Amino acid sequence: MGEMTVVQPSRHNSQFSQSGRPTSPRHRRWWRPRLKVRLHGGDGEIGGNCVELRSGKDIVILDIGRPLTAPRNAVVPLPPIRGLETGRNPHLHGVVISHGHQDHWGLIPQVHRNVPRFIGKPTAQILRVAEFWGTGIDLHETGHLEHLVPLSLGPFTVTPYLIDHSAFDAYALLVECRGERVFYTGDFRAHGRKSRLVERLISDPPADIDYLICEGTHVSASVDTGAADEDDARSANEIVSCASEDEVEDQLTELLTDADGLVVVLCSPQNIDRIVSVYRACLRSDRDMAVDLYGSQVLAAAGQETIPIPSAQWPRVLTYVTGVQRRRVRRASAFDMTRTARAHRIFPEQLMTRERPLVLAGSFSSEISALLAMPEVKISAVVWSMWEGYLSEPSGQRLASLLESHGVPLVHAHTSGHAGLADLSRLITAMQPTRLIPIHTEHPDLLHQLGTS
Numbered sequence: 332m333g334e335m336t337v338v339q340p341s342r343h344n345s346q347f348s349q350s351g352r353p354t355s356p357r358h359r360r361w362w363r364p365r366l367k368v369r370l371h372g373g374d375g376e377i378g379g380n381c382v383e384l385r386s387g388k389d390i391v392i393l394d395i396g397r398p399l400t401a402p403r404n405a406v407v408p409l410p411p412i413r414g415l416e417t418g419r420n421p422h423l424h425g426v427v428i429s430h431g432h433q434d435h436w437g438l439i440p441q442v443h444r445n446v447p448r449f450i451g452k453p454t455a456q457i458l459r460v461a462e463f464w465g466t467g468i469d470l471h472e473t474g475h476l477e478h479l480v481p482l483s484l485g486p487f488t489v490t491p492y493l494i495d496h497s498a499f500d501a502y503a504l505l506v507e508c509r510g511e512r513v514f515y516t517g518d519f520r521a522h523g524r525k526s527r528l529v530e531r532l533i534s535d536p537p538a539d540i541d542y543l544i545c546e547g548t549h550v551s552a553s554v555d556t557g558a559a560d561e562d563d564a565r566s567a568n569e570i571v572s573c574a575s576e577d578e579v580e581d582q583l584t585e586l587l588t589d590a591d592g593l594v595v596v597l598c599s600p601q602n603i604d605r606i607v608s609v610y611r612a613c614l615r616s617d618r619d620m621a622v623d624l625y626g627s628q629v630l631a632a633a634g635q636e637t638i639p640i641p642s643a644q645w646p647r648v649l650t651y652v653t654g655v656q657r658r659r660v661r662r663a664s665a666f667d668m669t670r671t672a673r674a675h676r677i678f679p680e681q682l683m684t685r686e687r688p689l690v691l692a693g694s695f696s697s698e699i700s701a702l703l704a705m706p707e708v709k710i711s712a713v714v715w716s717m718w719e720g721y722l723s724e725p726s727g728q729r730l731a732s733l734l735e736s737h738g739v740p741l742v743h744a745h746t747s748g749h750a751g752l753a754d755l756s757r758l759i760t761a762m763q764p765t766r767l768i769p770i771h772t773e774h775p776d777l778l779h780q781l782g783t784s
Contacts (some may be wrong), residue, residue: 378434397437418445422509430501497748543764547772600626
């Protein structure tokens with residue numbers, strides 16, 4: 332394609348980024364409606380992704396996320412796209428959701444049920460079981476995304492690319508329409524348990540990309556500073572590369588080997604890569620793992636034989652039902668949930684009496700105070716295996732103070748779900764798009780600089 336040309340997407344939602352006059356033979360069908368790209372969310376911000384692709388009257392939407400900055404109970408209006416709210420636009424061919432994080436699907440409850448919606452099947456199943464716990468939804472999806480299986484939506488052809496991310500079953504999306512091609516990265520990284528998928532994409536990318544809509548979460552102001560050296564740049568929050576999920580596993584293994592009591596790993600059960608890392612560290616340190624009730628349901632909903640779930644096939648994986656979860660089940664009379672878990676359930680009085688020491692992994696933040704109050708339970712360490720920014724919130728500060736008052740160390744073991752600068756640069760270079768459109772970043776101008784370099 333020759334030298335890559337980059338244009339900045341508009342910082343105003345009322346403007347479109349449009350392709351210019353065609354110059355190459357493959358673009359000479361220029362009497363057809365030109366593809367337009369509009370960012371309704373994720374433009375100059377992290378999260379809240381929503382991309383409108385329009386060709387003539389035909390529209391497809393990639394993600395419809397709730398902004399991370401929106402207050403919990405605030406009503407966020409839908410993007411001004413005809414038919415989203417009413418379902419009465421035959422040219423609105425659907426909403427395609429890249430993965431199961433709320434900043435990519437959080438506005439879908441406001442979208443009319445007549446609007447087709449598409450998502451990966453494991454993600455849909457996970458979100459359905461998470462609905463009971465207040466972190467999911469039944470999407471009533473029209474169809475499912477599958478790796479490299481094209482999906483026809485009016486004049487648009489959407490080809491999903493399974494990608495490496497902290498959300499299970501995440502996809503990048505290639506969209507083709509009337510001779511033009513858009514590649515949307517969604518959220519991705521290249522240091523998790525599916526990094527080979529990103530390496531394959533970089534080594535054999537789709538050709539002739541007109542628009543690359545690329546996430547840039549870790550692009551920071553330090554990209555453009557006159558930093559004296561690399562360490563100065565990194566201290567300004569520029570994440571050149573990230574610790575791998577394998578390195579998190581190694582860190583956990585060392586901690587679990589040295590600990591002599593119960594260890595609690597606080598992580599999102601929907602971060603299945605992390606649950607697998609904890610399980611592998613348990614095997615290496617001769618421990619058993621117990622997940623919370625919500626976590627056990629998420630693992631089962633993923634529907635993969637290689638994922639450890641509390642079952643006869645995985646005898647070293649158990650279920651521990653927290654007090655908060657017991658009360659929610661009781662209020663909803665959802666006793667089938669606990670009956671299903673009975674065969675592989677462990678109770679508080681068993682935490683310290685098993686042949687192998689235990690690790691609790693998942694949503695256990697609310698259970699820490701109860702565990703500390705049990706005289707027979709000795710907690711050797713609590714591992715914070717999520718974004719550290721949550722510890723600055725009031726609940727995180729209360730947890731840290733509680734652990735400090737009991738002399739329990741709070742250890743950090745985590746890696747990001749987003750690509751570092753080196754991997755962003757490799758992907759952009761491999762794609763060689765005609766236009767680069769940053770998304771999911773507070774510094775879109777600097778992602779352009781990364782692309783041109």
